Amino acid sequence: MKVILLQATPDPLKAVAKAARLCYSSSNIMDLVNTDSAEEEAELVARIVSLGHHSVLEHASFTFGIEGISRVTSHQLVRHRIASYSQQSQRYVKQKGQFPYLIPPTIQNNPGLRIEYEKMMGTIQQLYDKCISQDIPAEDARYLLPNACETKVITTMNARELRHFFRLRCCRRAQWEIREMAKQMLRLVIEKAQALFQGAGPICLVGPCPEGSLGCGNPEEVRIEFRYLLDKY
Numbered sequence: 001m002k003v004i005l006l007q008a009t010p011d012p013l014k015a016v017a018k019a020a021r022l023c024y025s026s027s028n029i030m031d032l033v034n035t036d037s038a039e040e041e042a043e044l045v046a047r048i049v050s051l052g053h054h055s056v057l058e059h060a061s062f063t064f065g066i067e068g069i070s071r072v073t074s075h076q077l078v079r080h081r082i083a084s085y086s087q088q089s090q091r092y093v094k095q096k097g098q099f100p101y102l103i104p105p106t107i108q109n110n111p112g113l114r115i116e117y118e119k120m121m122g123t124i125q126q127l128y129d130k131c132i133s134q135d136i137p138a139e140d141a142r143y144l145l146p147n148a149c150e151t152k153v154i155t156t157m158n159a160r161e162l163r164h165f166f167r168l169r170c171c172r173r174a175q176w177e178i179r180e181m182a183k184q185m186l187r188l189v190i191e192k193a194q195a196l197f198q199g200a201g202p203i204c205l206v207g208p209c210p211e212g213s214l215g216c217g218n219p220e221e222v223r224i225e226f227r228y229l230l231d232k233y
């Protein structure tokens with residue numbers, strides 16, 4: 001899996017801090033542009049975020065390039081509606097040679113099953129190729145392709161949606177693959193705009209686990225994992 005931060009709002013902290021300052025100031029907008037130092041901006045944003053005034057976070061957007069995830073994970077990703085997506089098309093891009101696919105670690109670690117799994121992927125590719133060679137359009141041949149098939153996505157989310165996304169998808173209740181992707185995204189945005197992502201991560205970082213008996217059972221371990229990540233930058 002490869003996750004890249006392709007681009008972001010040029011000065012995301014300033015964009016959010018200006019929006020926050022505007023809400024509580026009688027000044028003209030242009031007078032607000034350079035009133036705060038970076039430290040004051042970070043302080044203001046931290047205060048606003050702790051008050052739950054999260055709409056100002058929507059002024060900062062982040063665009064990620066994501067490769068080598070399965071269609072399982074891309075399907076989970078696009079359930080997040082406050083975001084924009086572009087995904088490599090299986091209608092227009094034919095799968096030549098063996099299509100790339102993921103093997104979940106549980107299957108990877110079971111040699112017998114892994115061999116059968118890989119054989120099945122080969123069989124699917126053969127039938128796919130047969131369809132294409134008999135002029136079946138790629139948009140129909142793709143019905144054969146499994147959830148394991150790799151895909152590429154570009155997604156843009158604002159900081160508010162990202163914080164929500166991290167709450168759900170950094171949690172151990174989320175599946176391993178999207179969780180790994182979410183953690184990589186979190187690392188990238190912390191590097192870019194740490195002040196906007198203070199306390200971002202699974203919900204148990206900032207309060208009790210709401211999952212009850214479905215929880216992972218070890219919120220303290222999760223807190224240590226994410227505090228380490230958040231404090232690193």
Ligand SMILES: Cc1cc2nc3c(=O)[nH]c(=O)nc-3n(C[C@H](O)[C@H](O)[C@H](O)COP(=O)(O)OP(=O)(O)OC[C@H]3O[C@@H](n4cnc5c(N)ncnc54)[C@H](O)[C@@H]3O)c2cc1C
Nearest residue numbers: 076079080081082083161164165168169171172173174175
């Ligand atoms: C561990 C886990 C297990 C899951 N299991 C299942 C499952 O079994 N089946 C399944 O179908 N899904 C499942 N999901 C997906 C889940 O139900 C959500 O669709 C997904 O997480 C997107 O979350 P969201 O709707 O909060 O966020 P987004 O779509 O990112 O929206 C962000 C927030 O905006 C608001 N919002 C967005 N759209 C609307 C709207 N139309 N009306 C009102 N408010 C809106 C809500 O407050 C929402 O929380 C699972 C998710 C997780 C993390």
